[in-house]
Amino acid sequence: MENLSTLTxxxxxxxxxxxxxxxxxxxxxxxxxxxxxxxxxxxALLPLISERALRYDLTVPFARYVVMNQNALTxxxxxxxxxxxxxxxxxxxxxxxxxxxxxxxxxxxxSLVNEADLIQIYHRAFNELGIKEFxxxxxxxxxxxxxxxxxxxxxxxxxxxxxxxxxxxxxxxGVTKELLExxxxxxxxxxxxxxxxxxxxxxxxxxxLKAQLGSTEIGxxxxxxxxKLFSLLELMPEVLGHCSIDILLARGLNYYTGxxxxxxxPQAKGSLGGGGRYDDLTGNFxxxxxxxxxxxxxxxxxxxxxxxxxxxxxxxISTQVLVxxxxxxxxxxxxxxxxxxxxxxISTELYPDQNKLPKQLKYADSKNIPFVVLIxxxxxxxxxxxxxxxxxxxxxxxxxxxxxxxxxxxLINKGE
Amino acid sequence: MENLSTLTxxxxxxxxxxxxxxxxxxxxxxxxxxxxxxxxxxxALLPLISERALRYDLTVPFARYVVMNQNALTxxxxxxxxxxxxxxxxxxxxxxxxxxxxxxxxxxxxSLVNEADLIQIYHRAFNELGIKEFxxxxxxxxxxxxxxxxxxxxxxxxxxxxxxxxxxxxxxxGVTKELLExxxxxxxxxxxxxxxxxxxxxxxxxxxLKAQLGSTEIGxxxxxxxxKLFSLLELMPEVLGHCSIDILLARGLNYYTGxxxxxxxPQAKGSLGGGGRYDDLTGNFxxxxxxxxxxxxxxxxxxxxxxxxxxxxxxxISTQVLVxxxxxxxxxxxxxxxxxxxxxxISTELYPDQNKLPKQLKYADSKNIPFVVLIxxxxxxxxxxxxxxxxxxxxxxxxxxxxxxxxxxxLINKGE
Numbered sequence: 001m002e003n004l005s006t007l008t009x010x011x012x013x014x015x016x017x018x019x020x021x022x023x024x025x026x027x028x029x030x031x032x033x034x035x036x037x038x039x040x041x042x043x044a045l046l047p048l049i050s051e052r053a054l055r056y057d058l059t060v061p062f063a064r065y066v067v068m069n070q071n072a073l074t075x076x077x078x079x080x081x082x083x084x085x086x087x088x089x090x091x092x093x094x095x096x097x098x099x100x101x102x103x104x105x106x107x108x109x110x111s112l113v114n115e116a117d118l119i120q121i122y123h124r125a126f127n128e129l130g131i132k133e134f135x136x137x138x139x140x141x142x143x144x145x146x147x148x149x150x151x152x153x154x155x156x157x158x159x160x161x162x163x164x165x166x167x168x169x170x171x172x173x174g175v176t177k178e179l180l181e182x183x184x185x186x187x188x189x190x191x192x193x194x195x196x197x198x199x200x201x202x203x204x205x206x207x208x209l210k211a212q213l214g215s216t217e218i219g220x221x222x223x224x225x226x227x228k229l230f231s232l233l234e235l236m237p238e239v240l241g242h243c244s245i246d247i248l249l250a251r252g253l254n255y256y257t258g259x260x261x262x263x264x265x266p267q268a269k270g271s272l273g274g275g276g277r278y279d280d281l282t283g284n285f286x287x288x289x290x291x292x293x294x295x296x297x298x299x300x301x302x303x304x305x306x307x308x309x310x311x312x313x314x315x316x317i318s319t320q321v322l323v324x325x326x327x328x329x330x331x332x333x334x335x336x337x338x339x340x341x342x343x344x345x346i347s348t349e350l351y352p353d354q355n356k357l358p359k360q361l362k363y364a365d366s367k368n369i370p371f372v373v374l375i376x377x378x379x380x381x382x383x384x385x386x387x388x389x390x391x392x393x394x395x396x397x398x399x400x401x402x403x404x405x406x407x408x409x410x411l412i413n414k415g416e
Numbered sequence: 417m418e419n420l421s422t423l424t425x426x427x428x429x430x431x432x433x434x435x436x437x438x439x440x441x442x443x444x445x446x447x448x449x450x451x452x453x454x455x456x457x458x459x460a461l462l463p464l465i466s467e468r469a470l471r472y473d474l475t476v477p478f479a480r481y482v483v484m485n486q487n488a489l490t491x492x493x494x495x496x497x498x499x500x501x502x503x504x505x506x507x508x509x510x511x512x513x514x515x516x517x518x519x520x521x522x523x524x525x526x527s528l529v530n531e532a533d534l535i536q537i538y539h540r541a542f543n544e545l546g547i548k549e550f551x552x553x554x555x556x557x558x559x560x561x562x563x564x565x566x567x568x569x570x571x572x573x574x575x576x577x578x579x580x581x582x583x584x585x586x587x588x589x590g591v592t593k594e595l596l597e598x599x600x601x602x603x604x605x606x607x608x609x610x611x612x613x614x615x616x617x618x619x620x621x622x623x624x625l626k627a628q629l630g631s632t633e634i635g636x637x638x639x640x641x642x643x644k645l646f647s648l649l650e651l652m653p654e655v656l657g658h659c660s661i662d663i664l665l666a667r668g669l670n671y672y673t674g675x676x677x678x679x680x681x682p683q684a685k686g687s688l689g690g691g692g693r694y695d696d697l698t699g700n701f702x703x704x705x706x707x708x709x710x711x712x713x714x715x716x717x718x719x720x721x722x723x724x725x726x727x728x729x730x731x732x733i734s735t736q737v738l739v740x741x742x743x744x745x746x747x748x749x750x751x752x753x754x755x756x757x758x759x760x761x762i763s764t765e766l767y768p769d770q771n772k773l774p775k776q777l778k779y780a781d782s783k784n785i786p787f788v789v790l791i792x793x794x795x796x797x798x799x800x801x802x803x804x805x806x807x808x809x810x811x812x813x814x815x816x817x818x819x820x821x822x823x824x825x826x827l828i829n830k831g832e
Binding site: 001017018020021022023025026027028029030034037038040041042045046049050054074076084086088097098106109110111113114116117120231232235236325331332335336339350352353362363366367 | 417433434436437438439441442443444445446450453454456457458461462465466470490492500502504513514522525526527529530532533536647648651652741747748751752755766768769778779782783
């Protein structure tokens with residue numbers, strides 16, 4: 001939760017619409033002027049009845065935090081944060097009203113070493129999750145600006161970028177059509193065409209870009225940054241192999257000023273994460289000149305992708321042993337046994353009710369519990385324990401100590 | 417986030433006030449009848465402009481979930497859940513507007529084995545957190561009801577329980593005074609007096625309670641349950657040692673029907689957790705006769721207590737090695753070195769900017785980074801590395817391989 005005023009105006013008009021606002025507590029409507037009540041618009045009423053809102057992302061709250069704690073923080077200040085955020089949007093596949101963001105940000109250092117560190121974090125995280133085919137698309141806002149300067153309408157930079165960003169969705173033809181509709185001319189199309197399908201490895205791309213954009217001041221600066229970043233990435237060939245320069249990548253147009261990043265995967269719809277450099281993150285809150293760079297992981301989309309790629313264990317086994325429960329006298333013994341098996345480091349449940357065997361076995365089956373311990377009347381009278389291996393559907397009977405040895409063998413030492 | 421209608425009416429009138437309501441998106445006020453606008457009260461306006469609300473606890477959303485998924489769930493169904501909840505309350509020490517609850521619940525089994533399992537979870541969790549002096553107070557709602565039946569005003573059960581629950585705060589004298597004010601008589605005080613200071617171990621207390629409350633049907637049932645629960649706890653002496661029967665414990669009066677539990681610690685204000693048995697958890701959502709039992713951990717209060725008890729490591733070390741950064745040529749080597757030290761399993765940062773040494777050392781110092789690697793011009797030209805031990809304030813110079821050996825010795829093998 002944040003103050004509504006902290007969030008308003010930071011995400012553009014559409015963003016403002018998508019912020020969930022919280023109604024003031026108590027008799028909220030009585031504070032509105034009686035004469036106003038009838039005529040007032042929703043927009044004018046809003047600040048009178050709502051002072052708080054749900055987080056829309058983690059970046060703006062982070063900026064607010066940095067400004068509030070500027071004297072206590074050691075710069076450069078690094079932090080990660082995993083929390084839910086909310087968007088008042090129509091929910092659909094890959095787009096949620098409530099979802100978790102995982103952000104890593106750093107403020108107070110302009111060095112591209114930070115970008116290289118963050119790209120390493122992306123690489124390591126996706127690698128450890130078992131996602132193999134991801135690409136980290138990398139661009140620099142300054143190169144987009146240089147591109148704009150080459151056209152006949154450099155003042156329409158935002159329009160240009162918004163159209164270019166759609167290339168993935170509407171193709172070269174669609175982009176050309178939209179550019180012409182928005183008043184760019186045939187010569188602009190000709191100028192931009194080579195950038196639509198830039199080929200080659202990063203060195204080749206940088207060379208082409210130098211030839212095309214190196215003549216402008218802003219283009220030169222952008223290329224220096226890109227060059228420097230890739231010279232660091234070259235020190236990590238495995239990481240570099242997942243990085244690709246994408247001169248048209250334009251996400252987060254509102255506040256990125258340097259490096260722009262996005263992670264995609266052919267099997268996933270939408271990006272799995274994104275980030276970039278913002279030279280004036282905290283300016284909105286009155287602290288000028290603090291540069292920052294950050295990345296975000298889209299936890300829910302990553303989760304969805306991992307389900308599609310079957311990267312989660314097929315049958316998650318939480319409980320390894322179920323101790324059955326048949327008659328009152330045996331319950332205490334079963335309870336004690338369950339405790340002792342747990343002490344071996346084996347997740348164990350005692351079936352809490354004295355239901356018939358098939359019901360208890362059905363419970364074990366539906367929860368994929370691989371071993372079931374039975375204490376029937378005969379077992380009870382002899383202090384013995386039958387164990388049913390639910391996978392191999394075989395059953396054996398043991399003394400208590402032998403049971404422990406058997407379970408340790410099957411459940412703890414088996415992997416060794 | 418939940419539908420507001422799911423939460424309303426589940427926490428009493430005061431609870432309804434404390435629920436944070438979310439304003440409908442878009443032109444929310446236009447949907448209110450124009451004629452109504454001027455005269456309508458906040459209370460009548462609320463359902464017209466708000467359909468959603470923030471979770472007040474995890475129990476009601478859990479009940480809603482169980483009902484919605486009743487055909488897919490295997491009973492008894494167990495789950496744990498860790499999520500933020502919100503209360504529109506005045507924040508104060510130990511009382512937050514946004515805080516994390518950790519709940520463990522089970523539905524679909526009336527067996528007291530479940531209560532014993534949950535008490536084990538409490539015991540193990542607090543033990544592993546290093547909190548030694550906790551007490552799990554245990555009562556049964558049926559015993560409170562039996563107590564009510566012994567008075568002259570059994571119909572005023574709620575009033576009685578609310579007063580008894582204050583014993584900790586206002587003492588015997590205060591409770592006596594309030595009871596008399598509310599119309600209980602001197603004989604009632606006499607009847608209740610022995611319960612104010614029930615002494616002895618659990619067996620002794622149960623014996624006393626049997627003598628006092630065993631004559632009523634409901635008292636008999638409650639004592640059977642308490643007896644059964646403690647006969648299971650007796651199988652775990654360490655757990656039993658933290659359990660105490662408290663006949664006046666009455667929390668969660670609104671829905672508990674059997675066992676009531678609460679965890680307290682002398683160093684903590686308020687309880688660290690609580691729970692109990694609710695025989696009709698899902699009745700509100702149209703699914704009758706499903707009994708459940710659950711416990712909750714107050715994560716933020718536990719965190720506060722652990723800070724007071726100094727149970728967190730004094731100086732949390734996240735970064736173990738800082739590689740300094742002095743001049744452009746050495747930066748690449750420093751970057752590469754940082755990657756290699758990380759590969760040894762040692763958390764490492766490269767200082768991103770080429771600032772003066774004191775600034776970089778100050779950064780290491782303020783973040784409690786124990787080792788700093790320096791690559792000055794001399795080190796750079798010889799491919800050597802100076803290491804400053806920030807704790808012992810000594811400095812040594814190594815070749816790259818010797819540096820790795822030194823750091824492994826100091827940071828990885830030292831504990832062995």
